[in-house]
Amino acid sequence: MKLIQDKLESKGLRSSQQRMKILQYLDQHRTHPTVEEIYNGLVKEMPTLSRTTIYNTLQLFLEHALISGLTISGSESRFDFETTPHSHFFCKECGVVMDVEKVDCPCENRGVISGNRIDEVHLYLKGVCKNCLTKSKGGKK
Amino acid sequence: MKLIQDKLESKGLRSSQQRMKILQYLDQHRTHPTVEEIYNGLVKEMPTLSRTTIYNTLQLFLEHALISGLTISGSESRFDFETTPHSHFFCKECGVVMDVEKVDCPCENRGVISGNRIDEVHLYLKGVCKNCLTKSKGGKK
DNA sequence: TTTCATGCTTGTAATTATTACATCTTCGTG
DNA sequence: CACGAAGATGTAATAATTACAAGCATGAAA
Ligand SMILES: [Mn+2]
Ligand SMILES: [Mn+2]
Ligand SMILES: [Zn+2]
Ligand SMILES: [Zn+2]
Numbered sequence A, B: 001m002k003l004i005q006d007k008l009e010s011k012g013l014r015s016s017q018q019r020m021k022i023l024q025y026l027d028q029h030r031t032h033p034t035v036e037e038i039y040n041g042l043v044k045e046m047p048t049l050s051r052t053t054i055y056n057t058l059q060l061f062l063e064h065a066l067i068s069g070l071t072i073s074g075s076e077s078r079f080d081f082e083t084t085p086h087s088h089f090f091c092k093e094c095g096v097v098m099d100v101e102k103v104d105c106p107c108e109n110r111g112v113i114s115g116n117r118i119d120e121v122h123l124y125l126k127g128v129c130k131n132c133l134t135k136s137k138g139g140k141k
Numbered sequence C: 001t002t003t004c005a006t007g008c009t010t011g012t013a014a015t016t017a018t019t020a021c022a023t024c025t026t027c028g029t030g
Numbered sequence D: 001c002a003c004g005a006a007g008a009t010g011t012a013a014t015a016a017t018t019a020c021a022a023g024c025a026t027g028a029a030a
Helices: A002-009 A017-028 A035-042 A051-063 A130-135 B002-010 B017-028 B035-042 B051-063 B130-135
Strands: A068-070 A078-080 A087-091 A097-100 A116-128 B068-070 B078-080 B087-091 B097-100 B116-128
Touching (some): A017 A035, A035 A051, A130 B116
Parallel strands (some): B087 B116
Antiparallel strands (some): A087 A097, B068 B078
């Protein structure tokens, strides 16, 4: 928890109870949670926590590059404690979002493509995860 | 228009007026339009067109792999007449979504990663486009 | 050609994710 | 302790999408 606090203060941000808890939640849940999942995970121990605080805080964290954001599942934003570039896999059966072994794309080393400045690279793989493939063996195709 | 009709019928789909217009719109607007953009583009000549029809139709097209879908801009889905694998760039200044020269990632040739079956590969690059970079020369960084 | 069934389209209502905003709280400083 | 700014909260508004019931079109069967 001290480390979390340091991380916040190293960016010049005040380490409020809410900010620390939200950042800690992301650190301890590397599942790329949504706002709703973070809310449900924290509201038990912080009954007055507001979803708006979570939105604001995540936005702030993104601006300070404390976390990273994903839009792999389409309808909702997901968040990641990890900020170093890596790739993601989304299972269309069970909805899990997981990190995959770094696929190194030539573009990541290139700052510009056709004159456009690249700030972020997102590689999203979608399909059916190992787990769901196993379960559906013999079941429905 | 005949080609559009053939394309629909080749997938065993009925070629209704709405379906043809929607598919034609995507063919003629390679800007990765949103549902709203498609609606605004077509409602003039089809005043009774419903957004629901657009949602349903795009869903159907996706299921039959007539088109492809993107979630690069976060809040809304975008659609692409092009179905062969290619990469996209999103400008955080002006919101344009454009195709970029094919970046060939090793994963595209691989059907499985860590036991997960890959059906789709999306490479999204985000940053500031050539145009916006030019405009802001001398202006704000 | 009428009849009928089925698939397609429409409009409205409901849901979900997100943002806007006014108010209340907290916390460091003097 | 008092003040002021930053932070948190709750409610209302928006935006995108889905659910659903009802109407419409089309093509095969009679
Ligand atoms: Mn990750
Ligand atoms: Mn494209
Ligand atoms: Zn799965
Ligand atoms: Zn731009």
